Every structure is written in C-alpha cells, then in structure tokens.
Amino acid sequence: MPVEPLSQKEIEDRLAExxxxxxxxxxxxxxxxxxxxxAAAAMVLHIAQVQEELDHHSDLTLGYxxxxxxxxxxxxxxxxxxxxxxLARRVQDLAPGHGAD
Numbered sequence: 001m002p003v004e005p006l007s008q009k010e011i012e013d014r015l016a017e018x019x020x021x022x023x024x025x026x027x028x029x030x031x032x033x034x035x036x037x038x039a040a041a042a043m044v045l046h047i048a049q050v051q052e053e054l055d056h057h058s059d060l061t062l063g064y065x066x067x068x069x070x071x072x073x074x075x076x077x078x079x080x081x082x083x084x085x086x087l088a089r090r091v092q093d094l095a096p097g098h099g100a101d
Contacts (some may be wrong), residue, residue, distance in 0.1 A: 005079030014085045021088055024070070026078050027059075027086050031068040032095050043067050043094060050090045056083045 008015070017077070021030045034040045044062050052071055059070040059076045071088060073081040 003073055003076045003081045003083055005073075005076050005081055006085075010100050011080050018085070018088055018092055023080070026072055028071040029069065030088065030091070031066055034064050034096065035065065037064055037101060039096070040065055046094050047091055050094065051087065054087055054090070055082070056087050058087060059098050060099060095097070 010022060012042055013021065014026075018030075019026055020032075023029075032040075032043065034043060040062055046059060047058075047060060047067070051060075056073070059066040069088075069091060071084040073083050074080050090091075
C-alpha cells in the first residue's frame with residue numbers, strides 16, 4: 001500500500017506534539033545532546049533497532065556527545081508521511097528526559 005505525503009497542516013499539527021523536532025525542507029530533523037560519547041553511541045544502537053522494527057530508516061549522525069536524525073519517506077518521493085512521525089515518536093521516547101537539549 002502506498003504511503004501518502006502529509007499536508008503542511010498535518011505536519012504542523014504533529015510537530016506541535018514533538019518538542020525539538022522541526023521541518024527542514026522535506027525532512028523531519030532533531031538533534032539530541034547527551035552526557036557522553038558512549039551515551040550517544042548507545043542511543044544510536046537503540047534507534048537502529050527501532051528503525052529495523054519499523055522498516056523505516058533515517059539519516060542518522062553520531063557526534064561527540066550528540067545524535068542527529070533526518071527523516072523522510074523515500075517511497076513517497078521524499079515527502080513527510082505518518083511513517084516519519086511514528087519513527088520520530090519512537091525515538092523521542094528513547095531519549096533521556098525525552099530529548100531535552
């Protein structure tokens with residue numbers, strides 16, 4: 001079943017429920033600052049597991065004490081879909097303190 005892109009209004013409504021996430025072009029983006037490089041690396045592993053479970057993968061960047069994601073749905077022409085928000089919600093739930101920067 002094809003995944004439909006969300007409207008701008010739907011994206012804005014869903015972003016209001018995800019503190020720290022924003023829209024950059026056709027991607028949902030978020031960076032998390034963690035207490036150590038080890039904590040950031042561990043978070044990357046947890047995110048990778050969620051991505052496998054959802055069969056939906058982001059661009060994921062590990063920094064010194066940070067993790068950054070850029071999420072879009074390639075099968076929908078690079079548009080933002082409900083799949084992107086499901087991944088964002090799951091990642092948000094993994095973040096220490098729910099991703100307080």
